[in-house]
Amino acid sequence: MVVMHETLIYAVYYAPRGRLRLYRLGRDIAERHLFPTDLLVGIIGAEGAGKSTLIRGLFPGLELTNDDEGINLRTAPIFDFNESDRFGPHTYHIDVRYEQAFHQLWEIAEVVTEAIRHRRRVIVEHFDLLYPHLNFNAQIILGIGEEVVVARPNVFGPDPAAIKEIVYRTVKYRKMAHSAEDITSMILSRDYGIPIPGLHSDVKHGFVIGFTHPPEIDFKKLEADVAEYIARDLPITPADEDHIRIGDEVIECTGVRTHVPSTGLIESFRLLPEFRFNPIDQEYLLVGMVGEAQQETGFDRILKIVG
Incomplete structure (x- = not known):
């Protein structure tokens, strides 16, 4: 050690x-x-x-x-x-x-x-x-x-x-990903009747939502629905310490300050067109991305800075 x-x-x-x-x-x-x-x-x-x-x-x-x-x-x-x-x-x-x-x-x-x-x-x-x-x-x-x-x-x-x-x-990518994740979860719950799952994970410039069984999802429609919500440029504000308000909707969130101020600040939102299956944990992963793929961040630059 x-x-x-x-x-x-x-x-x-x-x-x-x-x-x-x-x-x-x-x-x-x-x-x-x-x-x-x-x-x-x-x-x-x-x-x-x-x-x-x-x-x-x-x-x-x-x-x-x-x-x-x-x-x-x-x-x-x-x-x-x-x-x-x-x-x-x-x-x-x-x-x-x-x-x-x-x-x-x-x-x-x-x-x-x-x-x-x-x-x-x-x-x-x-x-x-x-x-x-x-x-x-x-x-x-x-x-x-x-x-x-x-x-x-x-x-x-x-x-x-x-x-x-x-x-x-x-940090802006983390905030964009978090806001996009909560909008996606809200639409899944409201429009698809899919309870917001407990498994949330991370990927560079994005988010991961996990399911034990793959729900019936039209990926293109879900992506379009989230994109439409983003385009409305709705304000995102804390409702209390465990909820946020997106426009008129209030949803559960335990990181209420880690959000962009409005949905219109989420850049280049997209969903991977299918679930990624994790064979070890037997989980089906819905992956969303924000920002441009070629943008460098964090750990891929730190060696240049340290050196």
Whole structure:
């Protein structure tokens, strides 16, 4: 296990869109890649990418200073850090972009450095903003876009800006795929009488919906129905923490912020013209795609950036 950490350049995972699947991925990443001695953990990702959800999966019970749903009215605990308090927190969270409203970046860098110097762990959200004001990189960086990139930097990199460039550029495909997936599920349930299945998986620039038995589906008609819904440019908004509203329709969703603002922003939607059968799991997979096939994203570019 130690060898894996010492030789790790980066690891890449599909970024799940549902809350529970992202929790599970966070748990798995913590188990595979985190050391108890990792004191500075950098988190990078755009708004709505799922940073807070990933952090909760990585560090269950950690008090967050804020998330996309609201803010903690208390001062960030790290600013009250006292090295003589032996029973104070061991792990702190700080959102640099949020704290910039109240503190200068050099002040944030000072309190982070002081906490680390006294062997406390600090989870720094929007680490790319703080990095230029520190004299050192994070011990491990997690970027979340279409994929979750886990990097363990050394003196040669990767630079946080390289991770940011990837995840900020690719997150739109994850949001498009999620919105297209929910529209497809809604039409299957409403027009075909097919209950929304529990199996949802990922593919680059797309989504996978699994069935134990292949339902009767006219693929061309389903694709046209979804495309018509997209063309109407209907707003997509959270209805509550477990539902979204697409136009006047309300459907269940556990990743309510990981969506494009309106259906018209979904680019180049298409369905594969038949089910893909998984003979091991005995599942029939409905696969939808968004975006252009030739567009590069994430892990197929990171080596160029790291190198």
